[in-house]
Amino acid sequence: LNHMPVRLPLPPIDQASRLQEIRALIAAGRYDEAAAIPVAQSMAEGYGEKHWIDPFVPLCNLRVLTEAGNVSDYVRMVDFETGEAKVQWQQNGALYQRSLFVSRADSVVVLRLHGDAPLNVELFLRQHPIAWDQYEFVGSGIKSAKAGAAAGSLTYSTRFVHHYEGIPYGFDAAARILLKGGSMQTSGERIIVEGAEEILVVMKLAALMDTEASLLPLLQDALAVGNWAYDDLLAAQRATHGELFSRVRLQLGEEDAPEAGLQSEAFVQRARKGSNGAIIEKQFDAARYNILSSTGINPPSLQGVWSGTWTPPWSSGFTHDGNVEVAVSHLLSANTPELMEA
Known part of the structure; x- marks a missing residue:
């Protein structure tokens, strides 16, 4: 439920002083050289090896x-x-x-x-x-x-x-x-x-x-x-989480298609033989449920709020090499702009 403090907090490296250099290398297509600059800067500032965040x-x-x-x-x-x-x-x-x-x-x-x-x-x-x-x-x-x-x-x-x-x-x-x-x-x-x-x-x-x-x-x-009372609590949940979830809907086939009532395992088996609209709709809804449930004060971490271990992969960090960006990429198209404040 929270990051367990096991490592001394460190200030971020001075990447800003080399920002123009990084941007110029990226613009020239020299991505590996651009990526090497923060590593070199961390070594120069005495960071040494990789430092994992608190899990x-x-x-x-x-x-x-x-x-x-x-x-x-x-x-x-x-x-x-x-x-x-x-x-x-x-x-x-x-x-x-x-x-x-x-x-x-x-x-x-x-x-x-x-x-x-x-x-x-x-x-x-x-x-x-x-x-x-x-x-x-x-x-x-x-x-x-x-x-x-x-x-x-x-x-x-x-x-x-x-x-x-x-x-x-x-x-x-x-x-x-x-x-x-x-x-x-x-x-x-x-x-x-x-x-x-x-x-x-x-x-x-x-x-x-x-x-x-x-x-x-x-x-x-x-x-x-x-x-x-359970029903009252669930009604309040429907008025908050449910209101956010129901702002958009994806329909790619018939509304009452036979696939719509399939269990997840049957969906997966059918998807191996070829994709269909119903499974894409289900994935769309599952992904939005995932993100909504994991967005609050902070955006979703790599594992969202589902961890269940003391040693989660990548320490369950907020990594900005595409993970946080992908997690929040749908918030505007899903008509939930207020969640961008996380």
Whole structure:
């Protein structure tokens, strides 16, 4: 959720003093020579070898443990217009579904679980798993990580080893658990739910920019007010993310073409035999969903907001050799000029 500070910030090199030289070489088609100038300048200023930026890393994982059973008819879905992701499956004769989205309107993560049979679930927050070859690296950046649970609430706090100007000391996260039917109790760092018709998890997080002092009380107070309801939260998401997404539409074939209802795997198989309008429409929508979901204060990084690792490729940087430019290239044609401010 944020770049983990593990490297000392460095000022940019003095490339401006050689800008005219770089432009002249590019105009003359001598691109390799132009590209070599910033490298030579960095060496002259003592940068030495390549310096990776701080990586974009996850804050924590929300773990959901359900009862074991024979699973069938497993389906995954994403509604690009709302950003809502769903999975559903059959288990022991009952249909279950999980739905999740990150609310642009309310700045919360929303998860709903429901099914045809009562839900017996354990919920807890945990540090993202660390591979054996990542321990030293993660230890150089993460000072502490602590999960907790109280009545109807989960918490998680992490603090960084280093702190530099403009970089947070760490992050806090809190989740409120709401039930329809059933009961819940606390066991250590976990919430145990039994016999619920529906479980709603609303999670909020905050960066500690000014002090290491905990923001958990403020987060929990913010979650305690109001009557959180999944349908209301989704309606607000549709009015924000959905409004941005719906400003343009691409149609390359018949509106009710048979291909429009195909699953993604079937689309890919058909595309191997030859392209068609429906798959291009789907790619257009998927790409816009990707960019909309990854654009906020900053433009999308190389991995957008989907990282799931402590060591993302290219450190999940904002590289300007075509990556950021391509990511934002459609914002005007998609009629979302305000996102250019990121």
